[in-house]
Amino acid sequence: MQAVASLRYGVIFKKAFSQPDIFTAFVKDILGIELVIDHVETEKSFSNPIGSVNNYFDLFAEDKVNRIIVDIQHRRYPDHYQRFLHYHCAALLEQAVHAKDYRPALAVYTIVVLTSGDKYARDMVMIDFDPKDRHGVGLGEIPHKIVYICPKYLNDETPETWREWLLAINDSLDEEVDESAYHNGNVQKVLQTIRKDTLTPRDHARMKDEYSEEELRKEEREKALQEGMEKGMEKGEHQKALGIAANLLDLLDDHTIAQKTGLSLEQVAQLREKR
Template sequence: MQAVASLRYGVIFKKAFSQPDIFTAFVKDILGIELDIDQVETEKSFPSPVGSIDSRFDLFAEDKTQRIIVDIQHRRYSDHYHCFLHYHCAALLEQGVTAKNYQPALEVYTIVILTSGDRHQRDMSQIDFDPKDRHGQGLGEIPHKILYLCPKYVNAETPEPWREWLLAIDDSLDEQVDETHYHKACVQKVLETIRKDTFTPQERARMKDEYSEEAWLQDKLGETLQQGLEQGLQQGLEQGRQEEKEEVALRLLAKGMEVALVAEVTGLPLEQVQSLSQ
């Protein structure tokens, strides 16, 4: 077993995946794209913010034909799908300043790593921008896409090229990995890069800052959920009406509570809560 720093921390993820050879190997396995780059930028932002919001990308690289963005996200937010859709669109629209028409010069791909999981419990979900006919067949006009990857939900159907990367990321979260389980050279390099005895004092300080911020947010979320639960249950018990139970369920789902737990708390059927979550 090897002691490592968790890849849930942005400073650690960026330390490992900002190495061009690791970044390009990861992108090739996930997207099937060969990148020609010699630099990966971290905390990338554009000189003129798009939509009056200064979007910052954890990892950002581009060659002559493709612009690749990789973001690491540990905390669950109710809007993380929308958040990274905005980031992706900002990277598209930023090209419009110099483009001759509305077609961006670079294809844009965004990979989001959700290390804490997601309420949908999928190993991968995708936003594909290509127009479809009424039979769902793509026209091959627009290549841009967003991939949301959840290492926690790797399963037998997860594509083989992805598996070792996602398993290694998930394995690192408890700060112990069995390095003998991994055979890809770049995955081994990631594990070597995040060994606990390789960090600078500055990197350790950044880790502590991230940990403290996360702990504070979790405390505040716990308080909010508890208040919502108490208020919602009291209303449900007093009113005893189906509409009130559904309102409570919607509030809890919006705060990120798992579907099964919402069903248990509200007494609504699991299928009904799943329908409300959609």
């Protein structure tokens, strides 16, 4: 077994997949597309933000030979379906400035890797922009696609070319892998790249930052959930008190009803007015 850094960390995912040969091999196996590139940008942004929102692409490569842009996003958000749709559209709209008409010069493909899973528990879902007839047959007019993949939900129907990639990503999450279980040379290179004994001080620092940020978000979610539950309980108790008070209006005076139910005199008076 080999100790590795988890690919759930953005800094580690970028370290492995920003290598051009790894990036192109991954894209070929996931999308079936051959890329001709010599570098991959990380934290890519456009100089003129679309819609006054500056997006940052985790991994971004432009193939000028085959006229293709591919970006890979890596992080789960509450709004990740809508968020990365926006990013994808930004990469399309950014081209419109220099185009003669509304046809982008480059096809845009987005791969979103959700290492921590997703509420729908699917290994893959896709947004396909190609127009389709009522039978679901595409016209082949628009190539742009967004593919969301969740290694956690690998199953018997997952495409064979995807399997080792998804297995390795998910296998790394506990920071220990059996490298002999993988036969794809590019997957093996990913595992070699993320070995713990090859990490730099900067890698370790960024991982600690990401871990702390995730723990903070977790605490905030738990706090919001607890507050929501408490408010729900308080609302339920209040409604119960109102019901009891309404039944006592013909039997007791307002002061006594308020004492018995914990309501204010004003609340009891309002109940009496509504009768």
